[in-house]
Amino acid sequence: MPKLKFVSTWFVLLLVGLPWSVAQPPQCDPTKVIGPMRCAACHENEVRTWLQTPHAKTLEDLHRRPEANAIAAKMGLRSIKRGDVCLDCHYTSQTVSEKVQIIAGVSCESCHGAALDWVTLHNDYGGPTVLKNQETAAHKEQRRETSIAHGMRNPSNVYLIARSCLQCHSVPNEKLVNVGGHGAGTLKFEMVSWSQGINRHNFLRTGNTTNAENAPEALRVMFVAGLIADLEFSTRAVGKATERGTYGLTVAKRAADVAVRLKSIQDQIQDPHLEQALRSFSQAVLKTNNEAELNRIADEIQQAGTSFAQSADGNRLAVLDTLIPGKSEYK
Numbered sequence: 001m002p003k004l005k006f007v008s009t010w011f012v013l014l015l016v017g018l019p020w021s022v023a024q025p026p027q028c029d030p031t032k033v034i035g036p037m038r039c040a041a042c043h044e045n046e047v048r049t050w051l052q053t054p055h056a057k058t059l060e061d062l063h064r065r066p067e068a069n070a071i072a073a074k075m076g077l078r079s080i081k082r083g084d085v086c087l088d089c090h091y092t093s094q095t096v097s098e099k100v101q102i103i104a105g106v107s108c109e110s111c112h113g114a115a116l117d118w119v120t121l122h123n124d125y126g127g128p129t130v131l132k133n134q135e136t137a138a139h140k141e142q143r144r145e146t147s148i149a150h151g152m153r154n155p156s157n158v159y160l161i162a163r164s165c166l167q168c169h170s171v172p173n174e175k176l177v178n179v180g181g182h183g184a185g186t187l188k189f190e191m192v193s194w195s196q197g198i199n200r201h202n203f204l205r206t207g208n209t210t211n212a213e214n215a216p217e218a219l220r221v222m223f224v225a226g227l228i229a230d231l232e233f234s235t236r237a238v239g240k241a242t243e244r245g246t247y248g249l250t251v252a253k254r255a256a257d258v259a260v261r262l263k264s265i266q267d268q269i270q271d272p273h274l275e276q277a278l279r280s281f282s283q284a285v286l287k288t289n290n291e292a293e294l295n296r297i298a299d300e301i302q303q304a305g306t307s308f309a310q311s312a313d314g315n316r317l318a319v320l321d322t323l324i325p326g327k328s329e330y331k
């Protein structure tokens with residue numbers, strides 16, 4: 001195997017930095033959030049399942065935890081629910097009468113995208129009189145594409161959802177980590193084990209009767225898509241690094257590690273999109289104050305990951321089964 005440039009370059013993070021970069025853009029636009037209770041009108045089981053997860057419970061739990069208040073104090077925040085720092089990843093906010101308010105923890109739209117522009121499109125089978133079983137395959141495909149074009153992270157392409165997870169679970173906030181003492185990302189994150197336990201809510205495909213498990217073919221695609229999304233967001237996270245410290249070193253090592261894992265997967269599956277993602281990443285210089293360049297590379301990885309999830313045939317990825325966590329490891 002040729003020596004890969006990215007294995008060594010993360011040590012470049014020894015360079016001196018500029019001041020903190022500015023606040024992150026919001027996860028989902030509060031002016032376009034409609035809130036989980038609107039989804040409940042048609043997705044009652046999904047909402048009931050979600051309410052049992054740490055994502056929902058963080059709304060009531062977070063500000064009661066001493067370690068959370070310690071982080072907020074170091075960040076100079078008067079309160080966890082005020083200011084925008086914790087809002088990015090622990091809460092869903094909505095603009096009500098021109099004021100941004102917290103309405104939930106991590107909720108439906110944190111993962112599926114703020115819904116105002118897509119909610120009436122994603123379930124439209126072709127007009128008010130057309131029933132689900134009358135919809136043509138071509139219309140279904142077009143409906144999904146339209147919903148995605150209007151901001152939906154539709155699980156028909158699992159990369160879109162994996163991006164949501166990693167956007168938060170990579171914790172791309174240098175000050176929060178280096179000053180606040182927050183964890184520098186969920187280093188053990190893995191898409192299958194983290195989405196198929198408490199978080200699973202596949203009622204739709206069974207007509208609302210049971211919470212369906214995925215077939216092995218789907219899990220294989222999800223597994224690889226999760227790692228590519230990890231590579232994309234670890235690369236973006238390095239772009240936020242402005243100084244040598246826990247944050248920069250942790251996210252750079254994460255990016256390098258996930259690239260090595262993907263390289264060994266690529267040796268087994270020979271996928272053209274994964275090849276593209278790795279080729280893009282091999283140009284990345286993991287040093288401080290390199291945001292524009294790293295975002296450009298991450299954009300290329302994003303494209304490759306989206307195409308991978310769209311075209312991959314899980315039947316041809318069986319060689320990966322020994323790498324994919326089993327049920328006993330599901331969160």
Ligand code: HEC
Pocket residue numbers: 034035036038039040041042043108109112115119122123132144154155156204
């Ligand atoms: C008026 C009823 C209604 C509301 C409100 C609604 N949905 Fe749906 N949703 C549906 C129906 C019906 C489907 C099934 C579409 C199909 O058959 O593919 C669906 C499908 C979905 C899917 C799967 C999409 C796919 O193509 O496989 C997701 C994800 C989803 N909804 C999320 C949400 C979220 C999140 C909300 C709230 C922001 C929401 N929905 C609000 C009725 C609704």
Ligand code: HEC
Pocket residue numbers: 065067068069071072075077080085086087088089090167168169170171172173176180182183185186187
């Ligand atoms: C960029 C995303 C992001 C931001 C911003 C963020 N968090 Fe977190 N936080 C997370 C994630 C993801 C986890 C889950 C960590 C894990 O799985 O290890 C988490 C977990 C935590 C935990 C629990 C740690 C544990 O070990 O259980 C605390 C406490 C916490 N955050 C406090 C805060 C506070 C306070 C703020 C605001 C000052 C904040 N977080 C802002 C993403 C974020």
Ligand code: HEC
Pocket residue numbers: 027054055057058061062088089090091106110111161162164165166168169191194195199331
């Ligand atoms: C908007 C930010 C955000 C998104 C999107 C997000 N998470 Fe999380 N996740 C968090 C935070 C914050 C916590 C910690 C909550 C707490 O402990 O208070 C967490 C906790 C979890 C936990 C519980 C961890 C434990 O140790 O018990 C799992 C599992 C998880 N997330 C999986 C996922 C998966 C899978 C996705 C995508 C399908 C996802 N998350 C998307 C922010 C997010």
Ligand code: HEC
Pocket residue numbers: 036039040043046047048050055106107108109110111112155161195196199200201202203204205206214
């Ligand atoms: C932590 C991220 C996350 C949150 C929060 C979340 N979802 Fe999902 N959702 C996913 C993922 C990932 C999938 C695909 C899961 C799979 O294939 O196993 C999915 C799939 C779906 C589906 C399609 C299920 C099927 O049978 O094919 C619907 C419908 C849905 N979600 C609705 C919702 C609603 C409504 C909420 C809020 C109550 C919600 N989701 C909250 C990540 C999330």
